[in-house]
Amino acid sequence: MKKLEQIYEGKAKKVFKTDDPNLVIVDYKDDATAFNGEKKGTIVGKGVINNKMTNHFMRELAQAGVPNHYVEELSDRETVVKAVKIVPLEVIVRNIAAGSFSKRYGVEEGRKLAISTIEFSYKDDALGDPLINEYHALALELATKEEIETIKTLAFKVNDFLKAELLECGITLVDFKLEFGRLPDGTIVLADEISPDTCRFWDSKTGEKLDKDRFRRDLGHVEDAYQEVMRRIMGK
Ligand code: TMP
Numbered sequence: 503m504k505k506l507e508q509i510y511e512g513k514a515k516k517v518f519k520t521d522d523p524n525l526v527i528v529d530y531k532d533d534a535t536a537f538n539g540e541k542k543g544t545i546v547g548k549g550v551i552n553n554k555m556t557n558h559f560m561r562e563l564a565q566a567g568v569p570n571h572y573v574e575e576l577s578d579r580e581t582v583v584k585a586v587k588i589v590p591l592e593v594i595v596r597n598i599a600a601g602s603f604s605k606r607y608g609v610e611e612g613r614k615l616a617i618s619t620i621e622f623s624y625k626d627d628a629l630g631d632p633l634i635n636e637y638h639a640l641a642l643e644l645a646t647k648e649e650i651e652t653i654k655t656l657a658f659k660v661n662d663f664l665k666a667e668l669l670e671c672g673i674t675l676v677d678f679k680l681e682f683g684r685l686p687d688g689t690i691v692l693a694d695e696i697s698p699d700t701c702r703f704w705d706s707k708t709g710e711k712l713d714k715d716r717f718r719r720d721l722g723h724v725e726d727a728y729q730e731v732m733r734r735i736m737g738k
Pocket of ligand 1: 594600601602603677678679699700701702
């Protein structure tokens with residue numbers, strides 16, 4: 503496998519071509535941004551943690567019946583994944599009110615939701631990733647009805663699986679964001695990452711935040727929090 507030229511650089515990752523047109527290499531950075539790139543910083547060691555944690559979950563989720571893009575971990579920060587066309591929807595699942603949900607509906611953070619919820623944002627930085635409903639997503643041809651059904655089913659499957667595993671690590675899964683992609687044959691697979699950048703993890707006993715909210719909200723001990731979840735989930 504040859505790492506060829508860079509084809510994309512996002513806020514937290516770079517993507518490189520390989521000599522196989524169906525595979526790309528993802529390279530995780532320590533760069534952190536929040537509020538659509540307005541706030542910028544570095545979380546030392548984050549790239550390594552997000553790479554390894556994402557791969558750990560992706561391997562388990564494949565076993566649990568959630569097809570995903572993971573192929574092979576190459577190094578601390580680099581992973582081979584299947585080349586996909588990303589569906590331009592950020593898929594957010596929530597178990598407990600927090601963040602933009604709490605703000606939008608005037609609900610205190612930490613209130614357990616009567617049911618787990620799902621919502622979509624239109625993945626468009628220029629627009630600030632606005633909330634979008636299924637009719638609008640269909641009207642704009644961002645995905646088909648069948649694709650949206652598949653995405654919803656898989657997203658709740660991910661929630662059930664992660665919630666149970668994290669609880670055993672003393673972590674409450676508050677909410678998280680997923681992205682899905684299309685393989686060349688049109689199959690929908692889970693893509694992107696599952697990490698403290700994209701999930702809210704709260705210590706089950708103390709409620710302490712163990713995720714990127716420590717960076718977003720200037721709570722301090724950001725690196726410590728990333729290392730703590732890594733240690734609890736992967737035993738290192
Ligand atoms: P929110 O409460 O700010 O809408 O965030 C919901 C979840 O989505 C939370 O776990 C953090 C994650 N998230 C991202 O992964 N990327 C983003 O750009 C935003 C705004 C949230």
